[in-house]
Amino acid sequence: MQNHLTMATLALVSIWGLLPAGAEESTAPVNFEDHVATILNKNCAQCHGDGKQKAGLDFSSYSSLIKGGSGGPAVVAGRSSASPLVQVLIREDPAERMPPDADPLPAEAIAMIRKWIDTGLRENAGSSAAAMRTLGFTPADATAAVADGPPPLPEKLPAVKRPTTLRPLPVLSLASSPRAALAAASGYGFIELLQPDSRASLGDLPFAEGEPQVLRFSRSGKRLLAAGGSPVETGLAAVYDVVTGKRLAAVGREPDAVQAADLSPDERLVALGCTSRLVKVYSTENGKLLYSLDKHTDWVTAVAFSPDGKFLVTGDRGGNLHLWDAKSGGVILPLAEHKAAIRAVAWRSDSGVVASCGEDGLVVWWDVSDGFPVATKPNAHPPQRPPGVTGKLANGVLDCAFGPKGELVTCGRDRTVKLWDARGAEKKTFSLSEESPARVFPTRVTLSFDGTSLLAGDSAGRLHSWKVQ
C-alpha cells in the first residue's frame, strides 16, 4: 500500500516536473550510482544488502532501495527530512541511530544522501530523474468572481471611544480587504480601519472583549471577522459589516482568547482555533457549533479556509499542520515539515497552494492536491548575529500573507519583512525604520488588494507601510 503510494508520488513528480535550472546541472548531478551507492555499500550493506535484508531493506540496487522495506519506503522524492533513511542516520540517541554501535556517518555522506533525495532520486548521471516541482500560478481575476456592486469601504462608522492604555498593544492582527484599498489593524479594545498606503484612519470598530488576535476580511470584502478576547478569561469571534461597522454575529464562548479563526468564503462558517487544542467550526446563521476537530495536540495557532471553500488548514504550537475537508471536517492530509510552533497559514487565491510559517524559521509552500511541499525556505528570516554571541538565535517567521499575483509576504524575528515572488524566490527585504527600538519586531504583515502596498504591524503597536513595485 505504502509502496504503491510512493510510486504514485514518483509518477506525479515526473509528470509535473521541470528540470531545476542553475549551476547544479552543469556539474554531474548527484545520483545513486556515482554518489550514493558507495556510501550505502560501505556502511549499510552488511545488514541491508543482497546477503541480509534486515527490515526487508536491500540497498544493493537502485530499484530495491526505491522499493523500500517491510516498514514502507526508505526515501521520499524531494523530501530528505521526511525520508526514513535520513531520519535514522541523524538521530541524536546512539541507541536509535544507524549504523548501530558505531559513530554516525560523516556529515558529508549524510549531506550527499540528502542532496540525492532532494534533487529527485536520480539513478545515474544520464537519467532524466524525477526532479523538483515549481510553483505554477496563473493569476485569475479574483475580484471579478465575487464582485457585486462597488468595493465595500466604511461609510458611516459610529464613533468608538478607545480605552485608555499606558501604551499601544502590540499589533496582534492585520488584514487587507481583497477588493478595496482597506486594511484593518488590532488595538486594545478596538479595531482600526485604515488606508493601507497612507495609513490614514478610516474609523474604528469596537472590540470590547479585549484583544483582537485575528482579523480576516471575507472574500466579498463586505465582512470583517475579528476573533480574540481576554487571555484565560473569554474568547469569541465576531463578524462586522465593513460599510456600516455593525456587528452582525458573534460565535464561540471560549475560556481563553481565540488564537486563530477564519470565515468561510460563503460566510456561513466560522472556524476557531483554541488553546484547548480544538478547532471548532460554527454556523454564522444560528451560532451553533457544527463540528469540532480534535487532532491537534497543542494550542491551535493558525486556521484558514481555502478561497474556493473546499479545504480548511489548521496548525498548532507543536508544528503540526492538517488539511481538512471544510464541509465534513474529515482529515485529508497531514502536512509534516515544521518542527516548532506554526505562526500563520495563508492560501493563494487559486486555492492550489497554502503557505505556512513558524518559529522554526521555515516557510513552506504546499501543493494542496497531494500535500507535497513544493518549496521550502529554511531559515527564511536569518537573524544577524551580534558580535560575541553564540548559540541559536530566534529566527521565527511570525506571519505570512499572499498577494493577488501569487507573491508572498512574510515577517520574522530578524526584524524584517520579506517579499517572495510567485515562484518562491526571495524578492525584497524591508527593515523596520531606524527609530524603532532595538527589540521591536514586526508581528503581522499584509499586502493590499492590488499588491501595490505592504503593511506591517510591530510589537510596539505601530504600523509601517512600503510601496511595492
Place this chain on the structure above:
Amino acid sequence: MPHPSTLSSLRGLALAAALVGPGLVAASEPAEPPGFRRDVMPVFFRAGCNAGTCHGSARGKDGFMLSLFGYDPKGDYSRIVEQMPGRRVNTAVPEKSLLLLKAVAAVPHTGGKVFTPASPFYKTLRDWIAAGAPDDDASVPETVDVVLSRKAFVFDKAGAGDALTVTAHASDGSKRDVTGLARFFSNNPSVVAIDENGRFKATGPGDTNVFARFGRFTVGAEVIVLPRAEGFAWTNPPAVNFIDRIVFDRLQKLRILPSGLCDDETFLRRVTIDLAARLPTVEEYRSFMADAATDKRHRKIDELLQSDGFVEQWTTIWSEHLRNKGSTFAPNATLPKASDAFQGWIRSQMRSGRPLNEFVAEMVAASGSNISAGPPNFYTMMVNKWNVDPKPLAADVSQLLLGVQIQCAECHNHPFDRWTMDDYYSFVSFFTGIKRISGIEPRERRIYFDTTTEPAKHLVDERPMPARVLGGIEPVPAGSDPRKALATWLTAPDNKLFRENLANRIWAQLMGRGVIEPVDDVRVSNPPTNPALLEALGSRLAELKFDLRGLVRDICNSRTYQLSVTPNETNRLDTRQFSHAKMRRLRADVLLDALTDVTGVPGEFPNFPTGTRAVAFHPRNAGGDGRGESSKQFFHNFGLSPRNAVAASETKKEPTLAQALHLIVGDTLRTRLSSGGVVKRLVAEKATPEAIIEELFILTLTRRPEPGELQELLALAGPGAKDPALYEDIFWSLLNSTEFVFNH
C-alpha cells in the same frame, strides 16, 4: 478557584488604571522602575514559579517554561515578553498581563495563588510591566556572593529562635538586603524549623544547618540546640590523637558523652575485619587475649596493615569505584584481559603503598593500551560503552575523585551548591578528546587524547567552553592533552576537595559513616557534621603524602574508633558525631569469606583458582554478572557492588529480610555446615562440651560464651554430649546471629 475578594479588588485596580490617563499613571511611577534580572527574576525564584515542579521543569508547565531557578535570564525574558506578544505581559494594560492574573489566581492557574495583589512581589512585577517590561541585559551587576548575618547559632533550649538576614554582594561592589527574596530551608526540622522569611526556632536538641538560597548561591549557618544542662558532667576522656581532640571537643560542646572504650575481644574482631577483611583466628584470639602489654592494640593495627587482606580489601574497594568489570563485548573495550590488567595494577599500587594522589593522577592522565597497562582502563571501565561520552564520564570523575555531583549543572546551575553550568561544561572539556583506536590484538584498544577535538559547548548559548578546573578562573593552556593539567590540579596536596574526599571515604569505611554522608554528595547544603574533623583528616592525609596505611593507622589508633557500641543516656540518639561505635553489617565479600573460613569450605569462582577469596575476586567476565553460580545470589542479597555506576550507594550496607532468610535456609550456609568437618573435628579433639562450645564461640564471635549462655547450652546438650548434630545446631545458631553478621 479565584478568591472573590481578590478578583473584585483586582478588577478595581484594572478599572482604576483604565480611568486615570496615561500621564497620571506615569507620574505615580517610581523614579527607577524594577529591573528584570535584578528585581523580577528573584520574584520568580522566591515565589517558586521557576521551581522544578512548576514552570522550571524541562518542558515548562501548561505551555509556559522558565529556566530552572533562573539560570537563563535572557531566554526567560524572551519567553515572557516576546514569545506571545501581549499575552503574558501586556504593557498596554499591565493588570491584564497573564503573569499577574495567574500569580494572584484571578484566572484559573494550576499552581493556584502564589501571592496577593497587595504583596511586594505583585508590585515589582506590575511596576516592571508598566515601565514597558524593559530588559536590563548589560546594565545589571552580577551577584558574586551571598552572605548571612551569622555563621553559627547556639540555643540553650527548645523554643528559642532568631532570624537570618541575607545580603547579596554584587560585582560592582554594592550590597543589598535580599532576605525578602531568598528561600530558606532547614536540614533537620526536628532540631530547628525555619519559615519562608528566614525566622527560625529551636524545636529539639541536636545540631543541624539552616540555609538561604538566592540566585545561584546557597549559604548555610550551623544551629546547635543543646540538651538540658542538669546532670551533665564532662568526663574528660583521654585523647589519643588529633581525631579524639576534635571529636571530643565537639561532643563536649553538644553536651554528649562518648561511650566507653570497647573491650579487647570486640577490638580484635573489629580491627581484624576492618583491616584484614576476615575474622580473627582462634589462635590470634588466644594470643591477643594473653598479651598483657599496654601497646598490644597498637601493635595489632600495625600487623594487620601489612596483611594480604588489607591489600585485597582496598583493591576491591577501588576496583568497585572504578567499575572494573570485564566483558567479551568488543566495542566496549572492557575485555577480561583489560579487566585483569586493571585489577593487577590496582593491587600492585595498594600493596606497594603508592601515594593515593599519584595513583589517581596516573589513571586520569593515562594513555595507551588497555591490555598491556592498567591505568588506561580508567577510560574503558568508567565508560563501559562503545563510545566515550564525555558528559557522564566527567560527572563520574567528579563524583568519584571529588565527591561532587556536578551533573546537576548540565541543564541548570546546581540548585544547592556553588557549581554553575559554566563550571560543568568547562570540566566536560577535559574529556571531549578521549579517543580509542584499535591496537595490535584484535580486541585491544589504545586510549589517547585528540587535541584537535572541539571543547564542550554550553547548553544555553552553545558557547565553546575550554577545559577549566572546577572553581578555576582561567582555562588550562590549549593545544596539549588537558588531562595532565587536570591530574596535577586534582591530586595536588592543596586541593581541599580531593584530599577531603579521599579522607572522608577512608573514614567512612572504618567508622560506618562519613563526616559527610553520603560520601559522594559533597555540597554546600550537605555540610560535614564536624567540619574541623574533616578538615583535619584531609590535611593529615596530605601531610602523610597520601599514604593510605598512614591515615588508617591514625584512625584505628584513636579512642574514637575504639569506642564501644553501647550507648549512654547522652549519646543514645547520636548518629552523626561518632560518640559511640556503629554496628556495621559485614560487606558481602567479607561475610562470604568469614563463612568460608569458619566452616573450612571454600567458595568457587569460575575462571579463578580454587581457594580464591571473595574479597580478591573481580568480575573479569561479566557476561551475566560474572559471579559463580553459588556465590551470585549471595552477593546479590548482601549487596555487593554490581559496578554499574560510580555511586557509593552501589554497595548496599543495610540488613534485609532476604539476607536473614538466605542464611537460615539458603545453600551458602547449609551446604557448608557439616561438609567442612569443623564440628566433627572439635567433638573429637575437645574433652568437654564446655570446651567445644567455647571454641565455637571464639571461632564465630571472637569471644567466650557468657556464663548464662554456656549454662543454657549445656542444659540443652546434657552432660558429656558427643553428638556432632547437636553442636552443628549450635554452630548454625551462632552463624545466624546478628552478632556474627555485624561488626560491632
